[in-house]
Amino acid sequence: MIDADIGVVNEKRRIEEFINWDKDIIFYERFFNFEITAGTYLAKNSEGARIFLQGWAELEDKLPPSFHGKDQGALHVWMMHELASQSRLYDKCLDLWNRSKNYDDLNKFTLCCREALNTAGPNTVLVLKEGKGWCRDAWLANSHWNPEIDFMFHAWKEIYKLSYKEEDIGKLSGEEFYPWFETLQVPLKRSQCPREDVDWVHDKNLIAPLDYLQAHLDRRLQNVERSYRLLKSKLNL
Structure with a gap:
């Protein structure tokens, strides 16, 4: 999936370079902040991928009345829920999300989620490091x-x-x-x-x-x- 404002700059490369067949979903880290990119990802046609995407989509109706970051913020919450729900930071991150009022607050929430996700065990979601993604x-x-x-x-x-x-x-x-x-x-x-x-x-x-x-x-x-x-x-x- 790619955002409407994404385009190919180098036609000699192929998306297959970034596929890991052991993973259901592949994201990458944004280059200029702490976020995992929500606007483009690779999804296998698998039950695991469908369950993950459905759960993420359903958060649209559960967003808090805060500066929540829309699908971008929801992605981090859903990844934390699915991969790191036992993290000691889980409740703290949700509290930061619920109280967020601006981009600075959203950065704090995002960083909290990233730290929580560092405790995730083996799973089928891959996040490529900054500069290693396709875009x-x-x-x-x-x-x-x-x-x-x-x-x-x-x-x-x-x-x-x-x-x-x-x-x-x-x-x-x-x-x-x-x-x-x-x-x-x-x-x-x-x-x-x-x-x-x-x-x-x-x-x-x-x-x-x-x-x-x-x-x-x-x-x-x-x-x-x-x-x-x-x-x-x-x-x-």
Whole structure:
């Protein structure tokens, strides 16, 4: 399943690279915060996957009157319920969710759930580490990418698409969350999408050297990890 604002940036990669046939559901960690991504996942056609997804969906009618994070927040609650209900943090995490009033509160709740999930035993849900999933937000590197590590981009909403300027070329730090640049020099027609023999013409100005791009992404990950440790300490988890 993928969000409507997700698209393929690198047609040479395949989703099969990310499949683990021993797992019913595969998620990945978001690159820029503590969340497990809810907007895209791989689900096996199995009873275990169907039960998991049905339970998650049914939380829509049980969301608390708080800043709950919608499906994103519900995913963490459901994963904790299914995989770590015996955790000493279970009740604390639910309390944080019920009292959440803003994104800062939601971050505390999310971190609490992640800590609870660290106690989970063997199960059929896989969460890929940051940077190891099939998709990342385009703005994380100002729409620059490299064919060695990238497959799909998220946050490609047409309303936020911009034309880059000369000073944007090679600049990996840009405005966060929304703006993005078209990575194709020649846009595809919809009729070409199912065909394997169509050569995509990429805009070479947005293809960054691997070492340069990886170093930039690693710095972002280090910042997230630092923030995680600091907030965990403040929460005394």
